Amino acid sequence: MFPEQLKALRTGRGLTLAELAARLNKMDTETDERPNTGPQIGSWERGINTPSYLEVYKLARFFNVSLDFMVGRNSQVLDLSDIFALNNQLVLEGHRLSGKERAAVYGIVKGYLQGKHFQKSKDNDNLADESVTLPLD
Numbered sequence: 489m490f491p492e493q494l495k496a497l498r499t500g501r502g503l504t505l506a507e508l509a510a511r512l513n514k515m516d517t518e519t520d521e522r523p524n525t526g527p528q529i530g531s532w533e534r535g536i537n538t539p540s541y542l543e544v545y546k547l548a549r550f551f552n553v554s555l556d557f558m559v560g561r562n563s564q565v566l567d568l569s570d571i572f573a574l575n576n577q578l579v580l581e582g583h584r585l586s587g588k589e590r591a592a593v594y595g596i597v598k599g600y601l602q603g604k605h606f607q608k609s610k611d612n613d614n615l616a617d618e619s620v621t622l623p624l625d
Contacts, residue, residue, distance in 0.1 A: 489560025490544070495533045497551045501581075505529045512546055568597065 498508050505526035512524045521542065531537040539547070548558045571578070572594040578585045585593065 490538075490558060491533050491535045493558055493560055494529070494547065497547075497553070498529075498533070501551075505533075508550075512550060515546060515550060569594070 509524040509526050532539050548555050
């Protein structure tokens with residue numbers, strides 16, 4: 489699960505393997521560790537090698553997620569409406585969302601899902617209304 493989480497976090501931020509390595513190397517480190525490289529991180533994403541606990545911790549700090557999340561133990565289900573209702577700051581790609589932006593994003597997501605549900609029901613209704621004629625031999 490760790491390889492998938494790492495790749496999803498990296499690609500979600502639009503980072504290449506080399507860019508992630510460079511950013512990790514700029515982080516403050518408590519120990520004298522070897523610098524990270526793109527191929528090293530790529531081997532973690534492919535499951536060829538496993539990073540040390542310190543490397544996983546550094547990745548979790550960089551992506552601002554828990555260690556549980558990094559290793560795939562994120563069984564908590566969050567309702568998106570609760571996230572938007574809470575008074576926590578929301579950030580998207582480094583941009584802090586204002587109250588107006590939060591409401592707009594929530595409205596867009598909600599509208600998308602309602603439209604998708606409407607389209608799915610409409611498609612199911614159309615299937616039920618269609619008749620099939622079989623040739624008789």
